[in-house]
Amino acid sequence: MSALLFPAEGKGVAHRPEPDWAQVHRELKRKGVTKLLEAVRPLLEKLNNRPMRHVGRSRRQLYEELEKPVLKALPVHAYELAFWKKARVHPDYHVEVEGHLYSVPYSLAHKQVEARYMEGSVEVFLGGRRVASHVRKHAKGYTTLKEHMPASHRAHAEWTPARLLTWAEKTGPSTAALVQGLMERKPHPEQGFRGALGVMRLKDKYGESRLEKACARAVRHRAYSYKSVAAILQPHLEDAREEREEKPPLPAHENVRGPHYYH
Numbered sequence: 001m002s003a004l005l006f007p008a009e010g011k012g013v014a015h016r017p018e019p020d021w022a023q024v025h026r027e028l029k030r031k032g033v034t035k036l037l038e039a040v041r042p043l044l045e046k047l048n049n050r051p052m053r054h055v056g057r058s059r060r061q062l063y064e065e066l067e068k069p070v071l072k073a074l075p076v077h078a079y080e081l082a083f084w085k086k087a088r089v090h091p092d093y094h095v096e097v098e099g100h101l102y103s104v105p106y107s108l109a110h111k112q113v114e115a116r117y118m119e120g121s122v123e124v125f126l127g128g129r130r131v132a133s134h135v136r137k138h139a140k141g142y143t144t145l146k147e148h149m150p151a152s153h154r155a156h157a158e159w160t161p162a163r164l165l166t167w168a169e170k171t172g173p174s175t176a177a178l179v180q181g182l183m184e185r186k187p188h189p190e191q192g193f194r195g196a197l198g199v200m201r202l203k204d205k206y207g208e209s210r211l212e213k214a215c216a217r218a219v220r221h222r223a224y225s226y227k228s229v230a231a232i233l234q235p236h237l238e239d240a241r242e243e244r245e246e247k248p249p250l251p252a253h254e255n256v257r258g259p260h261y262y263h
Helices: 021-028 033-049 059-070 161-171 173-184 189-206 208-220 226-233
Strands: 083-088 094-097 100-103 112-117 121-126 129-135 141-143
Touching: 033 059, 083 094, 094 112, 100 129, 161 173, 161 189, 161 208, 173 189, 173 208, 189 208, 189 226, 208 226
Parallel strands: 100 141
Antiparallel strands: 083 112, 094 100, 112 121, 121 129
């Protein structure tokens, strides 16, 4: 290998033959590469310590005298590739990054911002100033910091879906079904807390019995919202009779096959 890497020199630098790299490559592909690399290491040391003709110093000496004194310490943390994207803050004061939504101060709703995201973190900037920082999540969902919420939303931060459902079940099964459906129809259950708490507050104004009947009517019509329940209670529609339109049978016709055709 030494003969391959350091062929015999000619009468000048210009005549020094180039190593046979194809042969070197073939040698490196042979079995026992580790031993081969161990054999190359002293040859590399020999090359670095050999004085160069035009300089009169070796590569090692030049490194020690010129380069090593000005080297800076390596960073504490390894370099991490970062990506940037422009984004519009949603009305619910969240920014979408790779399928996950991260909160920013609620006053920035509808603002144009920039998101910088890496493997383990997400940062949001407005005009070059960082306004939010989060641990990155790689699954769909919401990450919301309490300090980013307006005061009205902050009051709901202590609630959980289970706690809301337990409270709704005390009024009745229909109220619980409506609260559950209201939260399930939101991208994230916490986004339905405001409507669910609004429904529960209707109990203080209209009573448990009326609220349970109104929720039952709303569930039958799949109207899972605070506005729907309030619209039923205000004009006392929870006890109103629901008339179903009777549909006449299909007329006899040769093109109407009937259910027996498929059996």
